[in-house]
Amino acid sequence: xxxxxxxxxxxxxxxxxxxxxxxxxxxxxxxxxxxxxxxxxxxxxxxxxxxxxxxxxxxxxxxxxxxxxxxxxxxxxxxxxxxxxxxxxxxxxxxxxxxxxxxxxxxxxxxxxxxxxxxxxxxxxxxxxxxxxxxxxxxxxxxxxxxxxxxxxxxxxxxxxxxxxxxxxxxxxxxxxxxxxxxxxxxxxxxxxxxxxxxxxxxxxxxxxxxxxxxxxxxxxxxxxxxxxxxxxxxxxxxxxxxxxxxxxxxxxxxxxxxxxxxxxxxxxxxxxxxxxxxxxxxxxxxxxxxxxxxxxxxxxxxxxxxxxxxxxxxxxxxxxxxxxxxxxxxxxxxxxxxxxxxxxxxxxxxxxxxxxxxxxxxxxxxxxxxxxxxxxxxxxxxxxxxxxxxxxxxxxxxxxxxxxxxxxxxxxxxxxxxxxxxxxxxxxxxxxxxxxxxxxxxxxxxxxxxxxxxxxxxxxxxxxxxxxxxxxxxxxxxxxxxxxxxxxxxxxxxxxxxxxxxxxxxxxxxxxxxxxxxxxxxxxxxxxxxxxxxxxxxxxxxxxxxxxxxxxxxxxxxxxxxxxxxxxxxxxxxxxxxxxxxxxxxxxxxxxxxxxxxxxxxxxxxxxxxxxxxxxxxxxxxxxxxxxxxxxxxxxxxxxxxxxxxxxxxxxxxx
Numbered sequence: 001x002x003x004x005x006x007x008x009x010x011x012x013x014x015x016x017x018x019x020x021x022x023x024x025x026x027x028x029x030x031x032x033x034x035x036x037x038x039x040x041x042x043x044x045x046x047x048x049x050x051x052x053x054x055x056x057x058x059x060x061x062x063x064x065x066x067x068x069x070x071x072x073x074x075x076x077x078x079x080x081x082x083x084x085x086x087x088x089x090x091x092x093x094x095x096x097x098x099x100x101x102x103x104x105x106x107x108x109x110x111x112x113x114x115x116x117x118x119x120x121x122x123x124x125x126x127x128x129x130x131x132x133x134x135x136x137x138x139x140x141x142x143x144x145x146x147x148x149x150x151x152x153x154x155x156x157x158x159x160x161x162x163x164x165x166x167x168x169x170x171x172x173x174x175x176x177x178x179x180x181x182x183x184x185x186x187x188x189x190x191x192x193x194x195x196x197x198x199x200x201x202x203x204x205x206x207x208x209x210x211x212x213x214x215x216x217x218x219x220x221x222x223x224x225x226x227x228x229x230x231x232x233x234x235x236x237x238x239x240x241x242x243x244x245x246x247x248x249x250x251x252x253x254x255x256x257x258x259x260x261x262x263x264x265x266x267x268x269x270x271x272x273x274x275x276x277x278x279x280x281x282x283x284x285x286x287x288x289x290x291x292x293x294x295x296x297x298x299x300x301x302x303x304x305x306x307x308x309x310x311x312x313x314x315x316x317x318x319x320x321x322x323x324x325x326x327x328x329x330x331x332x333x334x335x336x337x338x339x340x341x342x343x344x345x346x347x348x349x350x351x352x353x354x355x356x357x358x359x360x361x362x363x364x365x366x367x368x369x370x371x372x373x374x375x376x377x378x379x380x381x382x383x384x385x386x387x388x389x390x391x392x393x394x395x396x397x398x399x400x401x402x403x404x405x406x407x408x409x410x411x412x413x414x415x416x417x418x419x420x421x422x423x424x425x426x427x428x429x430x431x432x433x434x435x436x437x438x439x440x441x442x443x444x445x446x447x448x449x450x451x452x453x454x455x456x457x458x459x460x461x462x463x464x465x466x467x468x469x470x471x472x473x474x475x476x477x478x479x480x481x482x483x484x485x486x487x488x489x490x491x492x493x494x495x496x497x498x499x500x501x502x503x504x505x506x507x508x509x510x511x512x513x514x515x516x517x518x519x520x521x522x523x524x525x526x527x528x529x530x531x532x533x534x535x536x537x538x539x540x541x542x543x544x545x546x547x548x549x550x551x552x553x554x555x556x557x558x559x560x561x562x563x564x565x566x567x568x569x570x571x572x573x574x575x576x577x578x579x580x581x582x583x584x585x586x587x588x589x590x591x592x593x594x595x596x597x598x599x600x601x602x603x604x605x606x607x608x609x610x611x612x613x614x615x616x617x618x619x620x621x622x623x624x625x626x627x628x629x630x631x632x633x634x635x636x637x638x639x640x641x642x643x644x645x646x647x648x649x650x651x652x653x654x655x656x
Contacts, residue, residue, distance in 0.1 A: 007125045009175045010116055014132035016172015017074045017113035018139040023165040024081050024105050025143025055103040057210035060389050063111035064203045067384045070115025071176035077108030078170045107388075110136065114374075114384040116176075121378030127313045129378065133387065134312035134371030138305025141363045145287065145301035198262070199381060205261040206385040209254045209393045240403040247400020254393045261385070267443070268377045268386045271436040272370055273394035275325070278429030279366040280399060281422045282332055282358045289347045289355035300356045304363025311364070312371020318441030321368035325434035328361040332427040343423045365430060369437050376444040506566060528558040530593060534565065534586055542569065546586040551593060553653065560627045561595060561651055564635070567624050568597040568647045576601020576645070591653055592633070598646040603639045624649075 063073050083101050113136045120129035258266040290297040311320035335354050339345045346354050370387065377383045405425050529550040538544040553561070565584065572582045580601035587594040624647065628635040633651035 007120060007123060007128060010120055011125075011128045011132055012172050013071060013074065013176035014113050014116040014120070014172075015135065016169045016175065017077070017109055017116065018132070018135040019165050019169035019172060020074070020078045020081055021106070021109045021113065021136060022139040022143045022146075023162055023169065024077075024102055024109060025140050026146040026162070027102060054211070056107050057207075059104050060107040060111060060210050061203070061207040063108050064206055064385055064388070067111055067115040067118075070112045070119070070384075071173060073108050073112030073115065074173040074176070075170070077105045077112055078166065078173055080105035080108060081166060081169075111384050111388050114387055117374055118378060118381060118383040121375055121383070122381075126375045126378075127315075130317055130371040130374050131309050131313035133374035133383070134309040134367040135305070137370040138301075138309055138363065138367045141283070141366065142298060142301045142305055144283070145298040145359075201261045202265065202382055202385040205257040205265075206389040209257045210389045212250050212253055212393060212397075243400050244403040247397045247403070251394065251397035251401055254390070254397055258386075258390050258394070261390070262380060262382070264377060264380050265382045265386045265390060267436075267440050268373050268382065269390035269394055271373050271433065271440055272387055272391035273398055274429055274436055275366055275369040275433040276391065276395040277398040277402065278325075278329075278426050278433055279362050281426035282328070282362045285343065285346065285423065286355045286359035286362070289351060290359070292350070293352060296352060296356060297359070300359040301363050304360040305367050307360070307364035308367025308371065311368040312374075317368065317372040317375070318437060321365070321372040322434040322438045322441075324361065324365040324368045325430050325437065328358075328365040329427040329430035329434070331358050331361045332423055332430070336423050336427070362430075365433070369433055372437055373440065376440050526555045527552040528555045530558050530561065530595075531586060533558055533562050534584055534595070537562075537565065537569070537584065541580070542582045542584065544584045544586070546584075547588050551586060551588045553593060553651070557631050557651060560631055561593075561649060564624045564627045564649055565595060565597055571645075572597075572599045572601060575604070580644075593651055593653070595649045595651075596646060597649075598644065600644045603641050603643045603645050605641055606637075606639065 066073060080101050113132065117129045117133045117136075120132065255266070255270070258269045286300070287297065290300070308321075308324065311317060311324060314320060335346065335358060336343050338354070345351070374383050374387065377386050402422065402425065405422060530553045531546045531549075531551040535544050535546060569582060572580055576582075576599045580599050582597060582599045585596040585598070587596075624637075625635045628649050628651060631651045632654075633649065635650075636648045637645065638648075639645035
């Protein structure tokens with residue numbers, strides 16, 4: 001089966017998982033809670049059931065450990081959702097117990113779908129991966145819009161609909177096994193061992209974050225008064241203050257764990273959490289306003305999710321997500337002002353159109369932002385952990401913290417039960433989400449460009465090495481043998497023949513050094529004593545001044561710098577005039593070296609260099625300036641007619 005076909009089957013499996021998520025979320029009352037693996041305080045702690053609070057945490061950690069086998073997670077989540085589809089057929093009191101299978105099914109499905117997203121993005125399908133990630137969010141929102149029909153009053157049509165969703169979801173998940181999936185490592189970093197430290201940081205940090213809420217809540221709620229020197233009656237009168245303190249503590253600890261997991265997990269989790277916190281208030285407000293219009297409610301959620309998925313699947317997903325977030329915030333501000341600062345009128349007066357607009361825009365923004373965040377996390381194998389437990393815990397903690405963001409009189413207004421006063425705050429959070437996804441996209445783009453430039457440089461070096469090896473053979477068999485012959489025969493000719501032999505010897509040594517050093521200006525692991533090489537150039541008309549100790553420099557840099565110095569000496573012999581002398585000064589500046597070649601010849605006017613370059617004589621440009629520029633250094637030439645010439649080469653030890 002081809003790679004393209006395999007990607008589509010993976011996307012179909014992810015779609016099946018999203019249908020199962022929709023089924024799971026549609027069970028229960030109309031509410032809004034963070035959708036990625038965490039559940040609200042009121043659901044688990046109000047009745048003192050600490051065990052039920054730990055069930056999704058334990059399930060999520062196990063799912064993260066098995067995320068490389070994400071199709072099995074989807075299958076297990078679907079099987080766990082079977083009682084949810086048919087719990088109306090089960091008599092009380094067992095239906096209540098079966099209802100809590102949500103605590104197992106939901107984390108399995110979320111991590112499984114995000115594992116499929118990681119697989120798609122790791123195999124080069126950014127559009128499909130982002131679309132499936134957005135679909136997961138859209139399925140949660142759509143499921144919340146469908147929720148609200150209780151078991152005793154549930155119609156047979158609703159039960160049939162849920163059974164159809166279950167069958168369709170399981171059929172989609174089965175496609176992952178139909179493509180002969182063998183459990184290969186497609187959901188993490190393909191070239192990283194399963195116990196690599198980077199993966200352990202993600203799984204371990206996310207696991208610890210999932211367990212934060214239970215112990216922190218249990219400890220702080222009981223001891224907060226004594227620690228702060230406040231009587232227990234105070235927190236009895238203002239319970240939301242205690243919840244906000246618990247949220248603040250969990251938010252700080254969860255952010256620290258995300259930072260330990262890496263800078264990209266931290267940025268991705270923060271972006272997803274801010275978006276979800278900002279979306280919670282307008283969604284609750286819209287659901288309340290449309291509580292008597294079930295069809296309008298779920299159609300609005302469906303339309304918003306479809307817009308968000310389309311934005312996430314496009315090439316401009318980051319720009320589209322930021323634009324949708326700004327549009328959602330603008331819609332909230334307009335509604336707030338149109339209602340005279342009392343958005344509860346939308347609920348009281350049953351204003352369908354404003355509520356529907358807010359619902360569509362917020363669903364689209366949340367879906368698009370999550371979808372656009374996924375490709376940024378994919379290269380680090382972080383999608384299941386970050387968009388799962390990390391984002392869920394930070395969202396939940398943030399919602400707890402904002403409990404006291406609005407105070408009526410001296411009493412904070414409950415964020416989850418009365419979202420109206422928090423509408424403006426939600427708008428600001430959505431604007432912050434737009435900035436966060438924009439910054440995340442820019443950072444990802446810059447990182448990709450840097451990686452592409454690095455890859456291009458590696459390819460260029462490999463191509464240069466191959467070309468050099470190809471040219472080395474004919475040069476060795478031809479040019480070097482001719483230079484060796486000129487060196488041997490020229491010494492016995494006398495006169496200019498001896499000078500010709502000396503020049504041939506120098507060129508032969510330089511050419512052999514270039515071939516042996518690999519011609520690499522930088523990056524060579526070996527070093528050479530530049531002082532010894534330059535000292536060997538001393539002669540009757542050439543004086544060398546250098547430090548007492550060796551001056552170590554990369555071998556390739558020494559070869560190029562020496563060739564540039566020899567080119568300068570050649571110019572002295574050819575143009576400085578008879579009897580001209582040359583001086584070479586080597587200076588070690590720690591992070592760089594400086595070589596100066598000065599002569600007492602006739603000199604020249606500076607404009608002659610430009611004239612020579614225009615005439616096509618590029619000896620200075622290529623032999624000196626070009627070599628030094630390749631090393632990341634600079635070459636300067638100072639000369640005036642009758643005053644000699646000074647050439648200065650400055651080369652850093654590390655290329656800039």
